[in-house]
Amino acid sequence: MPRRLPPVPDPLLAVAGRQAGLVSVGQCLEHGVTRDQAAAHVRRGDWQVAARTVYDVGPAYGTHPVDHARRRAAVLGVLAHPGAVATGLCALVLHGVLGAPQVVEPEVTLPTGAARRPRPPVRLRRIVVRARTAPGGFPAATVPDALVQAVPALDRRHAVALMDSALHQRLLTPSELTAAHASAARHPGIARTHGWWPSADGDAESPAETWARLSCVDSGCPPDVLQLPVADGEGRPFARIDLAWLLPDGRALLVEIDGRDVHSTPEAVFADRRRQNRIVTPQTVVRRFSGRDAWRGEVGPAVRRELLAAGWYRRPVRPGIVLRLDR
Structure with missing residues (x-):
């Protein structure tokens, strides 16, 4: 008969609740859950492996499913690569900027842009991050830098919605948005977006x-x-x-x-x-x-x-x- 697993500690579940249902191996160990116990939860189907060294212990209740999926993607990259910084759409989601596509790919970079073995499904970018913030305790690129990183790969409706939301929430100023556009001038894919940046309007509430x-x-x-x-x-x-x-x-x-x-x-x-x-x-x-x-x-x-x-x-x-x- 399989050995009965001890209950998952409430403090670890509280951590998962703040992290869209995710916990890292390190956080499990900190709260007294061994690697063998975590593996047993996976075998029983209680938990899932979200990435190497990261477990999905269940849904974070009280959020819209699409919002949950976006936040889960943003948090996953940071947990999978300790010391990394969320970039692009993931950084914007962590800052609370609205307007991202329904599907967000987990992405991070090391602050120096150094290489590291990737951990699928997380995209490891090689971007030097000179400034960063920590919304909710998660290291992330600043909102202006994250827009520069994200906009070239987006369509117009999502890109402008993100700019509008950042302006509306005063997460950046109009002058900072203008400066971000200027700093993105030589980025691949930015040419088709030049008309989008001046059209942003912080009066849009959604x-x-x-x-x-x-x-x-x-x-x-x-x-x-x-x-x-x-x-x-x-x-x-x-x-x-x-x-x-x-x-x-x-x-x-x-x-x-x-x-x-x-x-x-x-x-x-x-x-x-x-x-x-x-x-x-x-x-x-x-x-x-x-x-x-x-x-x-x-x-x-x-x-x-x-x-x-x-x-x-x-x-x-x-x-x-x-x-x-x-x-």
């Missing part, structure tokens, strides 16, 4: 809003205002609109992009419905789209049809404008 904006730009109808404040007749603000266009007849076309959690609870549904009812007035034309609509590029053509019918044309909009609804 990747879906970025995709919707890009769709509208491509359709020849860039928004007049992002995050337009809406106030009642007394001037009290009660909403902000994702994308807005001011129509020649004095009305406004208001476009809302629904995130994946917008209807997550009954309270959210009620609040969303009440807010929606308040912004639907004779002064407004309200349209709502899903994140999937935004990704598919369906927002721009639909908005263009509305604007053509209304006789909209591009004109300067004064800064700080607030839409005041008289009803």
Whole structure:
């Protein structure tokens, strides 16, 4: 009869919870789990080998599956190569930047760019990292450097969404983004991205809003205002609109992009419905789209049809404008 394994120590499970369900061999040993015991967990199917010297002990609960997979990839590289620094998309994920593709390849570099035997599925890059930060305790390239490393291999929608998110969260400034673009000038693959960097806008609050904006730009109808404040007749603000266009007849076309959690609870549904009812007035034309609509590029053509019918044309909009609804 197989020997009964002792329970996995709670402190080790707590470590795994902070690391997307992953633990290293070294962390197992620190918490009293021997190599033989770890191997026995793998044989029983309790754990899986994520990479050489790294185990997946189970899911980290409370996160969206796609977010979990991204973070798991980012953490895996650092655990598989002690002393290494997360780069590119993995560094951006660790910093909390939103907009990465669903599938993220684990990647790290040694700070000096030195060679080391790779540990699949982790990509070991040879990049000299002069500056680094430690979000959540994981060494990672800075946000500007990580963008330089990641953007050349991305498509436009993901790249701009990452830039927007970094700006929105104030993880870098517009001047730092400009400097990052300049520093990337000689990187392979950067030439096709030159038009993307200046189009980044920190007013976008989600990747879906970025995709919707890009769709509208491509359709020849860039928004007049992002995050337009809406106030009642007394001037009290009660909403902000994702994308807005001011129509020649004095009305406004208001476009809302629904995130994946917008209807997550009954309270959210009620609040969303009440807010929606308040912004639907004779002064407004309200349209709502899903994140999937935004990704598919369906927002721009639909908005263009509305604007053509209304006789909209591009004109300067004064800064700080607030839409005041008289009803």
